[in-house]
Amino acid sequence: MENMQYAEELVREFLVFGGFTNTLQAFERQRESCTDIGKGFQVAKILDLIFAVYIPKFQAEKLVGLSSFCKQCLSSWSETTMLDTLSKLEGSVLWRYTVHALQSGRKDKAVEFF
Known part of the structure; x- marks a missing residue:
């Protein structure tokens, strides 16, 4: 599970660094709304x-x-x-x-x- 958390953090960093704020917001909403x-x-x-x-x-x-x-x-x-x-x-x-x-x-x- 640590690998999954690490991968999610990498995705978040990429989205922030690339300025993909709308995509980041959608990613966060998806993570909050779905059952992992x-x-x-x-x-x-x-x-x-x-x-x-x-x-x-x-x-x-x-x-x-x-x-x-x-x-x-x-x-x-x-x-x-x-x-x-x-x-x-x-x-x-x-x-x-x-x-x-x-x-x-x-x-x-x-x-x-x-």
Whole structure:
């Protein structure tokens, strides 16, 4: 999480230095208004996001992006068991996306995903 805070500070510094005051204000509003799923890894919110938004609305890119984000955040852990579990979970979630697309008659979304 320290890396995320550091990156946010770099973005803020860049916006201030470049004189992008309107963009800085929008950035700050966005940070205040949205739920940061990365902070504390609120599992219930992440699962709700996956199963109530990304899968039903066929948002495969966001689903894969979230998975990559989680892997990146947890990659510094030395526990291979945790990373193995995360990989299995990722496979299961992506499988669920494919099954949902096919059951919903959206073969195009399943093909697009692959």
